[in-house]
Amino acid sequence: MSLKEEVLEETGYWAKPSGVSSKPPRWIVHIDATREVPVARLAQDSSGMTPPAAMTPGYINNGSGKCALAAFRLMPAVKLGPASYKFPDEWEWIVQFAFARALPVGTSGDVLTDFNVQDSTLSYKGRETPKTAYPIAHISLIKTMAEPEPIQLASGELFSYEDATATLAAWLSDGNANFGVYSADSQEDMERLQYDLGSVFEAEADAEIEPAQNLEVLPAPDLFGVPPVVYKLINAALAAGKRHFVFHGPPGTGKTTLAEYVAEQIAGDDLSEGEAPYTLLTASSSWSSQDLVGGYQPLGPGKMGFVPGAMLRDFHKPIIIDELNRCPIDKVIGPLFSVLSGQSTSLPYRVKVEDATSENYRILPKPNPSKAEHEFAPGPAWAMLCTLNQVGHASIPDQGSPRGQQKLRLPSLYLELHARRGKSCG
Structure with missing residues (x-):
């Protein structure tokens, strides 16, 4: 994939992290495919530490204070061995974070950062509010590719886009938020996504279940003593x-x-x-x-x-x-x-x-x-x-x-x- 910002296969991250800390063009996530069961995690540097920028999926325009759903492009760095990562061509997903309530009024370039998968939270600083961790109600992982080519690991085994999807799903679902995987080219999946997101916002509006139409329980003629x-x-x-x-x-x-x-x-x-x-x-x-x-x-x-x-x-x-x-x-x-x-x-x-x-x-x-x-x-x-x-x-x-x-x-x-x-x- 062609990006203006250079990435390094030795670190599995941007060559100049400071240059993309506030507005990353992609959210890079590490997938360790060297393990018997592959795992996904926030990007780490050579010392095993997570750079602050790696916890930042991206930025939003919340000048109107109506943002309750944010979508970001996720790019994987697949670990093949020590100090060896691969950025598979065309592998990409859309990650959506839905909040039960709209975030406080901000500006046209506010950062969502400090992603915590266990707590299912993202931090945000509004125009007049301090930086606060907000709970994520629903996380959506949307597959944007049909069948991209798999990559070959050092062991000789093939690691596919579907394998990576399952690994990301296991990671993103390991928290308090509701979670779902959807395919962008599936009408059924898009309807399911619409329903799942609708449930988040309807619950906030206290619309638990559609009112029963024309349903009235009349007093039972054979049940006495009920006031x-x-x-x-x-x-x-x-x-x-x-x-x-x-x-x-x-x-x-x-x-x-x-x-x-x-x-x-x-x-x-x-x-x-x-x-x-x-x-x-x-x-x-x-x-x-x-x-x-x-x-x-x-x-x-x-x-x-x-x-x-x-x-x-x-x-x-x-x-x-x-x-x-x-x-x-x-x-x-x-x-x-x-x-x-x-x-x-x-x-x-x-x-x-x-x-x-x-x-x-x-x-x-x-x-x-x-x-x-x-x-x-x-x-x-x-x-x-x-x-x-x-x-x-x-x-x-x-x-x-x-x-x-x-x-x-x-x-x-x-x-x-x-x-x-x-x-x-x-």
């Missing part, structure tokens, strides 16, 4: 786009029956003939996230793989968790808290268990017809409804609340049901 205000609260939540509920109260107040009734209304008529309108599970103290979300399980002689749990198997319809207080809530539902609040989450399970660079499975918070094979997306009717027995209430761990006064908070609606003498439903 009218409960139905009003349910319908107000649905109208605002909320889909997840926790019903709590003493035994015999109709919590489960009400949850089943609400789930039927949310499910609608789009299910297969004869299919139950919801999935009903009774929580147990032996539960883990594997029961609800999934986990590694044996697939045959000497093989392991990810097997979806009960929720992901029926991700197209509501799920009811009865007696939620019986299970270790953080362990079981913890992996879902980001999804319930409108954010994507990556699971600690790889598509290819034996491959350290393999993509992890992800759960998306909203329906997405163009989701990737390693992603799970809910159907339009998915919702989580839980019941919580007030008698076993004190068994739920709570830090900061008096024992017995804990209230579990899912990001939607928490309703308390009390029995009315002679009218309650068991």
